[in-house]
Amino acid sequence: MPMSEFIVSAEDDGKRIDKYLSELDTGHSRSFLKNLISSGNATINGKEIKKGSVCIKAGDVISLDIPEPVELDIEAENIPLDILYEDNDLLxxxxxxxxxxxxxxxxxxxxxxxxxxxxxxDSLSGINGVMRPGIVHRIDKDTTGSVLICKNDEAHNSIAAQLKEHSINRIYHAICYGIIKEDEGTIEGAIGRNKNDRLKMAIDEINGKPAVTHYKVLKRFPNDRMTYIACKLETGRTHQIRVHMASINHPLLGDELYASGRKSRFKLQGQCLHAMILGFKHPRTGEYIETRAELPDYFRHLLEVLT
Known part of the structure; x- marks a missing residue:
C-alpha cells in the first residue's frame, strides 16, 4: 500500500500522534494505528518513531506506511452459530x-x-487485522449475548463511528450481589488497567478512559440478598459493567475477578451477565435495527430459583 503523508495543522498542535492519526479518515482503528507506530511504520519529518505518545507540532509532516494485509492463518471451524440478524453487510x-x-x-x-x-x-472486514476479521466490538468469554460482526470495511467504519459517538443501544441484563435500594442510577468513573493486577481493570480518574453505565432494577431478591438489573452502556470500556457495579459494592454474581470473597449457593461459570439488546443504524440503509438475544438457560433458571 502506498505511503500516506499528512501535514499537521495549527489546531492539532500538541496532540499525541496516535490520537491525531485515529481522528483522520484512514479507515483504521486507534489500536491498529498504535501497532503500526510501534512497528516503525510511522515517521515525523522523516524520523522514525516507535511510541504513540509522541506529541506532534504544527507543520510536522507525518508519513504512515500501511502494509498490505497479511494472509489470515486462523482456521475456519464449523461451529454452530445462533444468528439473530444477517444481511450482506452485517451479522x-x-x-x-x-x-x-x-x-x-x-x-x-x-x-x-x-x-x-x-x-x-471471505466476506469479513479486515480493518482490525488478521486475528479479528469482522470484529468491531467484543464481550468477555463468560458473558453471553449479542455480538455484531461486519462483513466489509464500509460497514466496519460505520459501526465503529457509531460506537465512538455512543449512538449504539447496548443493554445488558445481570444479577448482582446485594439489594440496590434505588430503582435506577448512573455510574460515572474512568476505567483503566489495575496497577496491581494486570488481569483486572479499575476506576482510575487520572489514567483511565471516561466510562458511563446506567442501571435499572428489574427485581430484588431479599432472601438471597441479590438484585436483577438492566444496564445501558453509554461507553464500552473493558469489563465496564463488572468494574462499575463492583465500585458501588454490587459486584456481579459469579464474577471471579471483581467479586472475590463473595459467596452464594450457586456454582457458576463466570459472571452472570448477558448482552440482551443491540440497536444500531444500518450502515447502508440508515434504518434502525434492533436485535434481542433471549436469556440463556442458566440465567433463566437462576431467576426461577431466586424468585
Missing amino acids: VVNKPKDMVVHPAAGHYSGTLVNAVMYHCG
Missing part, C-alpha cells in the same frame, strides 16, 4: 458462555472468529 450472533470472541494466546481455535470465518467465508 449479529448470540454468543454462548465459555466462547472467546477472537483468537489470542491460548485460544487459537473454538473462538467466535473461527466460527464466523466458516459461516461467512
Whole structure:
C-alpha cells in the first residue's frame, strides 16, 4: 500500500500522534494505528518513531506506511452459530458462555472468529487485522449475548463511528450481589488497567478512559440478598459493567475477578451477565435495527430459583 503523508495543522498542535492519526479518515482503528507506530511504520519529518505518545507540532509532516494485509492463518471451524440478524453487510450472533470472541494466546481455535470465518467465508472486514476479521466490538468469554460482526470495511467504519459517538443501544441484563435500594442510577468513573493486577481493570480518574453505565432494577431478591438489573452502556470500556457495579459494592454474581470473597449457593461459570439488546443504524440503509438475544438457560433458571 502506498505511503500516506499528512501535514499537521495549527489546531492539532500538541496532540499525541496516535490520537491525531485515529481522528483522520484512514479507515483504521486507534489500536491498529498504535501497532503500526510501534512497528516503525510511522515517521515525523522523516524520523522514525516507535511510541504513540509522541506529541506532534504544527507543520510536522507525518508519513504512515500501511502494509498490505497479511494472509489470515486462523482456521475456519464449523461451529454452530445462533444468528439473530444477517444481511450482506452485517451479522449479529448470540454468543454462548465459555466462547472467546477472537483468537489470542491460548485460544487459537473454538473462538467466535473461527466460527464466523466458516459461516461467512471471505466476506469479513479486515480493518482490525488478521486475528479479528469482522470484529468491531467484543464481550468477555463468560458473558453471553449479542455480538455484531461486519462483513466489509464500509460497514466496519460505520459501526465503529457509531460506537465512538455512543449512538449504539447496548443493554445488558445481570444479577448482582446485594439489594440496590434505588430503582435506577448512573455510574460515572474512568476505567483503566489495575496497577496491581494486570488481569483486572479499575476506576482510575487520572489514567483511565471516561466510562458511563446506567442501571435499572428489574427485581430484588431479599432472601438471597441479590438484585436483577438492566444496564445501558453509554461507553464500552473493558469489563465496564463488572468494574462499575463492583465500585458501588454490587459486584456481579459469579464474577471471579471483581467479586472475590463473595459467596452464594450457586456454582457458576463466570459472571452472570448477558448482552440482551443491540440497536444500531444500518450502515447502508440508515434504518434502525434492533436485535434481542433471549436469556440463556442458566440465567433463566437462576431467576426461577431466586424468585
